Amino acid sequence: MxxxxxxxxxxxxxxxxxxxxxxxxxxxxxxxxxxxxxxxxxxxxxxxxxxxxxxxYTPPEWPRADRNSQQLHLDLTVPDLDEAERGVLELGAKVLDAEDRSRTWRVYADPAGHPFCLCAS
Missing domain, CATH: 3.30.720.120 (Signal recognition particle alu RNA binding heterodimer, srp9/1)
Structure with missing residues (x-):
């Protein structure tokens, strides 16, 4: 329980x-x-x-283990990574790690600097 x-x-x-x-x-x-x-x-x-x-407020730094590490991130499931990427970038996200297009996930920062991932459903 x-x-x-x-x-x-x-x-x-x-x-x-x-x-x-x-x-x-x-x-x-x-x-x-x-x-x-x-x-x-x-x-x-x-x-x-x-x-x-x-x-x-000081935004987290990704990837950092020594100070201001991400501490928490959100995984957001999407049907189309490329379409979702265009959308979050238009809304103000920044790319942190999305170069490897063969992966099923990409890492971004929201406008306040919190890391989040777009994950293929």
Whole structure:
């Protein structure tokens, strides 16, 4: 028996509303502002994501093991890697590791610098 149920995954950032807008463009859903420091993205048929304002936020560095490592990343399943890549780049993502086109996954950073992967379904 589980001791708990996962409520929400929260990402630290400098601008919660902007980062929620990025992920709404990627995943769909509705952005709900709880207060200026906490914004929730209600993802259709999925896990909600929250975005928390952190003063002095420093984005993670990928790949780094010595400092500011990624600490957490999201794997997002997509039907077409090339199409999804075009979409996330238009929304403001940056390529971190997508050169090997034979792989079934590619690594990007969201506008706040958090690594995430697009994975072929």
């Amino acid at each position: 589980a001791l708990a149920k996962l409520d929400v995954v929260a990402l630290d950032c400098a601008d919660p509303r902007a980062l929620a807008g990025f992920y709404a463009g990627v995943l769909g859903g509705e952005v709900e502002t709880e207060d200026e420091g906490w914004v929730v993205l209600k993802v259709p048929d999925g896990q909600d994501l929250a975005f928390q304002k952190v003063d002095g």
